[in-house]
Amino acid sequence: MESEQPSPDTEHESAREEAHLPSPTLWPIGFAIGIVVVLVGLIIDPLLISTIGAVIAIVFGFLWARDATAELREERVVVEPERRELPDAGAEDDPHQVTLTPVTDTQVTRSVFLEGATLGLGAAIGGLITIPVAGFAVLPGFLGQELHKVDLGPIERFPLNQWYVATFIVDPTQGEVSKRAAFLRNNGTVADPKTNQQVPSFSIISNRCTHLGCPTQANGPSGLRFTGKPTIKQHTLTGPAEFVPVVPAGYGCPCHGSQFDTEGNRTAGPAPRALDRYAFEINHGRLVLLGTYSVSEVVGTGAQAQIYKYKQAGPGEHINGPEQWLYPLQPPHN
Amino acid sequence: MATTAYKRKPSKSELRRQTVEELVVYPFDWLEERSGLVGGIKYFLFRKVPADINWMQTLGSAALTAFLVQAITGVILAMYYVPSADIDPHTGQPVAWESIVNITDHLTLGWLVRGMHRWGASIFIILMFLHMGRVFLFGAYKYPRELNWIVGVLILVMGMMEGFTGYLLPWDQTAYWATVVGINLNGTAPFLGPWLAQFLRGGQEISGATLTRFYSLHMLVIPGGIIALITLHLYLVIRLGVTSPPWSEDAAGGEPEEADAERRRSGLTRPVPRPAGAQAMQAEPGGSE
Numbered sequence: 349m350e351s352e353q354p355s356p357d358t359e360h361e362s363a364r365e366e367a368h369l370p371s372p373t374l375w376p377i378g379f380a381i382g383i384v385v386v387l388v389g390l391i392i393d394p395l396l397i398s399t400i401g402a403v404i405a406i407v408f409g410f411l412w413a414r415d416a417t418a419e420l421r422e423e424r425v426v427v428e429p430e431r432r433e434l435p436d437a438g439a440e441d442d443p444h445q446v447t448l449t450p451v452t453d454t455q456v457t458r459s460v461f462l463e464g465a466t467l468g469l470g471a472a473i474g475g476l477i478t479i480p481v482a483g484f485a486v487l488p489g490f491l492g493q494e495l496h497k498v499d500l501g502p503i504e505r506f507p508l509n510q511w512y513v514a515t516f517i518v519d520p521t522q523g524e525v526s527k528r529a530a531f532l533r534n535n536g537t538v539a540d541p542k543t544n545q546q547v548p549s550f551s552i553i554s555n556r557c558t559h560l561g562c563p564t565q566a567n568g569p570s571g572l573r574f575t576g577k578p579t580i581k582q583h584t585l586t587g588p589a590e591f592v593p594v595v596p597a598g599y600g601c602p603c604h605g606s607q608f609d610t611e612g613n614r615t616a617g618p619a620p621r622a623l624d625r626y627a628f629e630i631n632h633g634r635l636v637l638l639g640t641y642s643v644s645e646v647v648g649t650g651a652q653a654q655i656y657k658y659k660q661a662g663p664g665e666h667i668n669g670p671e672q673w674l675y676p677l678q679p680p681h682n
Numbered sequence: 683m684a685t686t687a688y689k690r691k692p693s694k695s696e697l698r699r700q701t702v703e704e705l706v707v708y709p710f711d712w713l714e715e716r717s718g719l720v721g722g723i724k725y726f727l728f729r730k731v732p733a734d735i736n737w738m739q740t741l742g743s744a745a746l747t748a749f750l751v752q753a754i755t756g757v758i759l760a761m762y763y764v765p766s767a768d769i770d771p772h773t774g775q776p777v778a779w780e781s782i783v784n785i786t787d788h789l790t791l792g793w794l795v796r797g798m799h800r801w802g803a804s805i806f807i808i809l810m811f812l813h814m815g816r817v818f819l820f821g822a823y824k825y826p827r828e829l830n831w832i833v834g835v836l837i838l839v840m841g842m843m844e845g846f847t848g849y850l851l852p853w854d855q856t857a858y859w860a861t862v863v864g865i866n867l868n869g870t871a872p873f874l875g876p877w878l879a880q881f882l883r884g885g886q887e888i889s890g891a892t893l894t895r896f897y898s899l900h901m902l903v904i905p906g907g908i909i910a911l912i913t914l915h916l917y918l919v920i921r922l923g924v925t926s927p928p929w930s931e932d933a934a935g936g937e938p939e940e941a942d943a944e945r946r947r948s949g950l951t952r953p954v955p956r957p958a959g960a961q962a963m964q965a966e967p968g969g970s971e
Contacts, residue, residue: 489881
């Protein structure tokens with residue numbers, strides 16, 4: 349913008365139609381770094397680091413002020429002139445003629461440099477902000493997923509070969525939302541193949557349908573009148589749990605009609621595999637649920653059942669056959 | 683123009699009229715001089731459209747209105763809704779569900795605004811589909827409007843995402859199990875499906891984190907995207923003009939002049955080969971504007 353009336357301090361230069369600019373200087377950058385160090389020091393160590401920052405700021409501030417006031421103090425300002433090399437051919441023809449040098453592709457001009465610097469700096473700042481924020485949006489759902497053990501009480505309370513619909517809270521901090529149900533049966537004892545000792549055996553089948561995760565229901569009568577066993581309600585070490593005795597002919601899903609037999613094998617409907625099961629341990633005579641695992645098929649029944657186990661997969665995912673290749677990478681799961 | 687050979691002293695009422703006119707016009711002129719907004723809005727509202735335009739072509743505006751209703755009622759609902767899965771110790775009910783009950787049953791006119799939002803959601807989706815059908819049947823997706831079709835499809839997808847995320851917020855059994863099924867449905871997508879499902883749940887299982895996450899997506903992330911896309915959609919509508927109905931006698935009445943069209947394409951790095959039939963769309967030299 350050129351103003352019509354020259355301001356007092358550019359009056360003597362206005363004839364040359366040049367902007368009155370202070371000579372370029374790098375000292376403000378050093379001054380700014382000093383201020384940053386002072387501020388960081390206030391957090392970390394006000395005595396040491398802030399002092400260092402203050403020294404940096406004062407030294408560079410002094411140099412800056414000296415530079416900025418050089419003209420006022422009428423010192424000679426040394427400004428390096430901008431040079432462009434003349435093309436050789438033009439110089440040979442007529443050394444006195446001024447030729448404009450065309451900008452070639454290989455030359456980085458000031459404007460190209462500034463353009464690149466602006467874009468590059470913008471990208472760097474954008475990345476610095478976006479990457480941690482995107483990480484915060486995504487990563488907490490994947491990292492540090494905890495396994496919640498669920499205490500279901502002493503094992504003697506479960507009569508031999510009686511199915512129960514067990515409902516329990518997996519994560520007490522989450523409350524009702526983490527309420528899960530499983531079909532549970534005490535199979536008595538079975539010989540551990542490794543130690544050859546008799547260990548307790550339970551069938552604990554998750555009621556989550558392997559189609560899309562709806563709650564399957566036991567097909568059959570339940571309660572005291574039909575089973576002769578009372579419903580057990582208790583508050584275990586990890587929260588409330590309830591056990592309703594049931595005589596299942598199998599399990600059925602209300603959402604899309606998948607059917608499963610008493611061992612959880614799929615017999616009808618859209619589910620791709622058998623029902624998932626809970627791993628468990630016996631801790632001081634108490635039944636403790638661990639995480640779930642997926643099952644392709646169960647052959648046999650009760651303590652003698654042969655369970656084809658797989659890593660826990662999500663509902664609707666095939667775990668064997670060619671369709672398993674559609675899900676090569678599973679997110680981290682406890 | 684009004685200057686004539688003789689001048690008459692304006693009457694008192696004329697002077698008063700002049701003063702009032704100036705008072706009314708002044709703020710608009712002030713704004714126009716500094717922003718050009720008045721001219722821009724005039725250009726938007728009074729732009730030329732084909733003479734034989736059809737009522738069906740108002741479906742887009744209807745969908746926009748439905749979206750605005752959703753936006754306004756949603757903002758007000760957010761003042762009363764609490765996205766918490768915690769159990770209220772006094773009643774034993776989840777806080778989110780209780781706040782919905784409070785809005786519906788206790789707060790003055792809450793039932794109406796929630797109803798507008800709940801039913802307006804379906805109306806928004808239905809209007810988008812009708813609008814899409816109109817564009818398809820009129821052939822209004824053809825050159826040079828393909829990009830606007832693509833943007834419109836993205837708006838439709840985001841509208842459905844709004845429906846999916848909003849359905850969880852009442853935090854009742856329907857909401858919970860519909861979301862279980864919906865997320866697991868996403869989870870069955872090949873390769874990245876399980877990861878997408880876990881991202882949506884914010885963990886291995888649906889929890890309070892899922893509710894707050896869906897709330898944020900529903901009221902901040904997706905509406906922001908929809909607003910941006912609607913802006914782009916409208917920009918393209920204004921830039922490219924409205925199509926005539928397919929039965930139009932004077933086809934492509936509102937097409938820009940060739941020189942004008944070239945100027946509009948000045949951002950291109952190379953000339954674009956005109957598609958077949960494009961010749962017919964060119965305005966006659968010296969034809970109407």
